[in-house]
Amino acid sequence: MVTKQQEKSRQTMEELMTSAMELFGEKGFVQTSVSEITSRAGYAKGSFYRHWESKNQLFLQIIEQKLLEYRRARDRRIEDARDLEEALRIIWDFLESMVQDSQWAKVFLEFTIHSVRDTELRTEMRRRQYRLSETIFANLVRRFVTSDYPAEKIGALNTALFEGFMVHNALETGVLSLEDVRETAIALALSKGAGQG
Structure with a gap:
């Protein structure tokens, strides 16, 4: 009680x-x-x-709660995925919902960059609950990968493309859309994970 x-x-x-x-x-x-x-x-x-001990600790808790909300919706959908392409599209829907919350995306990006110079904070940010890491991504798609290409590399490539887009989007260059990055990432992942590796 x-x-x-x-x-x-x-x-x-x-x-x-x-x-x-x-x-x-x-x-x-x-x-x-x-x-x-x-x-x-x-x-x-x-x-x-x-x-909280610090503003950093407060923000880590905010990140954890925010990502938990996003991940619940993603995880329910991914259980029903039939193949790698469908799983990737579900994951990218999840990522897109984060980008659409533009204020949150900018603050998250700023905090991520802020953490780069603080060894302890950087280590904490690499933990699975604070970002879409290559390990989380790999675990989401592993059962759908039909080639010998490592699921961790598919995860790392997709994570790098997404995080690169976050920087690009924050700079408001307008050259690439999230759809451009999403379709390129999915095509790359399918070429590696659904082929002969």
Whole structure:
């Protein structure tokens, strides 16, 4: 049974996370301070530090929750996939839904770049729950791969193409659409994973 204190703690966390995402969207991750997050949510800084050690830890929790929502929908659909192409299209639908949430995509990209210079944070970001890694991708398509080409390479190629598109999209060059990248990634994966490797 959830106590009133536990419910209040959960509500405080949710309000702080909402405040943080609003500010990250407006100002960016790096430019947003813990003081601004707590002030917007109507809490003292101590409330923040009762739940997280740092702004990085807060954002990791936001990433985990956000990706969990996306993955639930993807995983239900992929169970019914009949072949590699259908599995890839389901995965790319999942990726497209992330890109369509443009504010989230920009903040996620900024945080990913921010993590590059912090060894501990970079290690944490490579964990499976924080991004579509080559391992997760490989595990999603492995049963559909009919060649001897490693599923991890299919995962790495698709992940690299998607993450490259995220950068391209953030720069607003307008040269490539997600559809261009998606169809190229699927064609490449099918040529490697459904052929003779």
